[in-house]
Amino acid sequence: MSNPMNLTALRTIWIKECTRFLRIWVQTLVPPAITMTLYFIIFGNLIGQRIGEMDGVSYMEFIVPGLIMMSVITNAYSNVASSFFSAKFQRNIEEMLVAPVSTLTIILGYVGGGVARSLIVAVVVTIVASFFVPLNIQHFWLIVVTVVLTATLFALAGLINAVFAKTFDDISIIPTFVLTPLTYLGGVFYSISLLPEFWQVVSKANPIIYMVNAFRYGFIGVSDINAYVALGVLVLFNIAFGALAWLLLNRGIGIRS
Amino acid sequence: MTKALEISGLKKTYRGGLQALKGLDLTVNEGDFYALLGPNGAGKSTTIGVVSSLVNKTEGSVKVFGYDLDSQLADVKRCIGLVPQEFNFNQFETVLQIVVNQAGYYGVSRTLAKERAEKYLTQLGLWEKRNDPARTLSGGMKRRLMIARALLHEPKLLILDEPTAGVDIELRRSMWDYLTQINGQGITIILTTHYLEEAETLCRNIGIIDKGRIIENTSMKALLSKLNIETFVLDLDPYDGHPTLDGFTMRELDNHTLEVDVPKERGLNRVFEQLSAQGLKVLSMRNKANRLEELFVDLVEQGRNQKESVE
Ligand SMILES: Nc1ncnc2c1ncn2[C@@H]1O[C@H](COP(=O)(O)OP(=O)(O)OP(=O)(O)O)[C@@H](O)[C@H]1O
Ligand SMILES: [Mg+2]
Secondary structure, eight states: OOOSOOHHHHHHHHHHHHHHHHHTHHHHTHHHHHHHHHHIIIIIIIIHHHHOEETTEEHHHHHHHHHHHHHHHHHHHHHHHHHHHHHHHSSTHHHHHTTTOOHHHHHHHHHHHHHHHHHHHHHHHHHHHHTTSOOOOSOHHHHHHHHHHHHHHHHHHHHHHHHHOSSTTHHHHHIIIIIHHHHHTTTSSSOGGGSOHHHHHHHTTOHHHHHHHHHHHHHHSOOSSOHHHHHHHHHHHHHHHHHHHHHHHHTTTTTOO | OOEEEEEEEEEEEOTTSOEEEEEEEEEEETTOEEEEEOOTTSSHHHHHHHHTTSSOOSEEEEEETTEETTTOHHHHHHHEEEEOSSOOSOTTSBHHHHHHHHHHHTTOOHHHHHHHHHHHHHHTTOGGGTTSBGGGSOHHHHHHHHHHHHHTTOOSEEEEESTTTTOOHHHHHHHHHHHHHHHHTTOEEEEEOSOHHHHHHHOSEEEEEETTEEEEEEEHHHHHHTOOEEEEEEEEOOOSSOOOOTTSEEEEEETTEEEEEEEGGGOSHHHHHHHHHTTOOEEEEEESSOHHHHHHHHHHHHHHHHHHHHO
8 A cells, every 4th residue: 555654644644633632722721621620629629638548648649640541531532533533524534535645644643643632631630730739750651651552542442433433423422421431430539449359350341440550650659450561451452442443444434435 | 648547347336235337438648638527426426536546446447647546556646636526625724734734645745835835826816815714715715725735746637526516607717727727737637517618618538427337438529520410599570471491400489480400511601591582581599509418418318228228
């Protein structure tokens, strides 16, 4: 097929994606900051003070990594899902399809856009968090690797969702019925060691558990799950979702008749 | 002579079972200005879709400047600039963003893309609008935007699917001039249209497609020479009795209107001579209908009858 790495095309798609979410920053960058501020005030500050410590740190400190992760997940997902779907819907996806742009380039460009947005959001939310709690960083590079892998994974998932979506509703169904429950049950607000044995095992089937724990380990050095096992799981999921996205787009599912 | 486009045995069955192309053959030479005509739903856009790799073909082969669509897709894509039938740009992006990004997808550097954007947007009268979001353009401007976008990587073959649909006459003529001009610079052009006048003015060769097959593939000249009989409607001063016209078929519609079939080689003089000899005064005259349009309808009908007799 086309040159697998058309760098000019890749840069073009990536810049276009970044321009898009920056142009509508009120919809893309402000809401996570507001939501997270509310979480910090309500759960962290008001309720957290009554909870006391979790895993040896204040409740506020405990939930900060999970909340950052939560915004990374939703922003990576929704950026790619809505941008790719709207490219399908307005048919400007055809601009890429008629040009010698490889499937890999399209995926990297869109996922790169989603990752860029979620990293910006992660930084914004982290800054907001630092007003509430002194930030403590134990393993800086682990934090970086985890956040990038997580953002990539959910950007890929958003892309796959958009490939199958036929209406705008179809790109909100998965976030509402799958992503939100998994995130809330993914150990953002509690340590899974609090759960009965059975539910601990069930929880480990939830991939978000691994990301949240690896990320939290990077901040507070405490985790329910070995951080390197978690990274391994993340890498495997990325490979699987990446391969699936490539297969779907290469066969033209949802984009070529 | 190099072939800009060579399609053979092209078939396309859409998901759901509709067979839009049933073994289509088409050849367009380099430098040609080619019109693809056909009624709604004939398969013009499907053919263009396959060539521009927006539609997966079911069977058959497509070559663009000798490159094979299946094995040399990237080369095929670089040769083609596409102006699709429907607007397909991001309505929220600006004119400049749209054309510069398109060039980027073809690997044109940003600096060069901006230079070319100025050149083509100026030529198409859109440079003033470069910072406006596409959705704020008028229909005719949107069409021209799609032409500029298709030219930015400087393709050898420009394919336009109904480029003048919904474009006013003045603008249509200026688009014709523009297309003629770039064809003169060596770009091969294929366009589909429902305006026969457009095909007649612009194109050297013409293909007529109906129900997924090419039913006529000829030069515009050869096609027009088939039009050797024209029908004229004459408006006369009201008369009594019945006029006669030697050597012409004629119908009297009422006591002041005649319809006369005139073979080209015979000319009109003898009609007027005979009428004035009978003391009849011709007030005005017009062509009965667009002859090309009639011919087109005839050809499509003939094609359908032939096919029925084969099947
Ligand atoms: N995506 C699609 N899925 C299913 N059928 C399709 C699709 N696109 C076109 N068709 C069908 O294929 C046939 C040919 O359509 P096509 O768009 O190629 O016609 P056309 O010659 O371009 O017509 P028009 O002059 O109206 O643009 C039609 O019957 C149409 O309904
Ligand atoms: Mg069409």
